[in-house]
Amino acid sequence: MSLVPAVSQLVRSHLSTAFPGPVASASVTFLGTQPLEVDRFGPDESGLVRYATVGVSAAPMHPPTATVLDPLRGPRAELVLSLSSPRDQVLRSLAVLAATPQVEGLVLTAGATVDLQQPLWPGARVTAVLMGDAGGLVPDLDLPSVGEGAEPVRFYPVLPMTPDEAALARARGAAHLRQLWLDAGTDLRDPERVSVLR
Structure with missing residues (x-):
């Protein structure tokens, strides 16, 4: 029996406790992959919209160098993007x-x-x-029902970068870029923001 529906249902229920409000969903399937869904939550009272993936965590992640793919053990992740105004075309991205x-x-x-x-x-x-730090926006989701040794699902904030910011992160490291954002008071949730390097 596939674990995909069970894990996805747990993830969606977990997300709905973190982001109450109306939900819209879009499903995307790429050749050779399991279906992936992106749920939209909000806008909430502050106007924030959250886009969260559902389906990444259906199976543990393994690097391409792994010789054995353990179907139970390994890190599991979902992604969460926060924006101050809706950009529903981001679903496919x-x-x-x-x-x-x-x-x-x-x-x-x-x-x-x-x-x-x-x-x-x-x-x-x-x-x-x-990828930001997990655990702050959405708590980890334990999976005791999946099986002993299954790692929790971690929800990583997705922090959008401009091309020059991405180049800087590769050259100087993510911590350097994050400090620049912090020093400049950059609102990463603003879909209209400009690069911190301008």
Whole structure:
């Protein structure tokens, strides 16, 4: 019996406790991958919209060098993007990011960068993302029902980057870029923001 529906249902229920409010969902399937969904929550009372993936965590992530793919053990992740106004065209871009563990063997974790080399939504200045620290926005989701040894699902904030910010993160490290954002008071949730390097 597949664990995919069971884990996805647990993830969706967990997300609904973190982000109450109306939910819309879009499903995307890439050749050779399990279906991935992106749920939209909000806007909430402060106007924030959350986009969260559902389906990445259906299976543990393994690097391409792994010789044995353990169906139970290994890190599990979902992605959460927060914006101050809706950009529903980002759904497909998030699905592309969510598919990278299956397609490219990428293990999604804090500090990882993924460059789509195209706008995250039409007209966006941001073309890449930095994975933030899990646990702050959405608590980890334990999976005791999946089996002994199953790691919890961790929910990583997706921090959009402009091309020059992504280049800086690769050259100087994610911590350097995050400090620049902090020093400049950059609102990473603003879909219209410009690069911190301008």
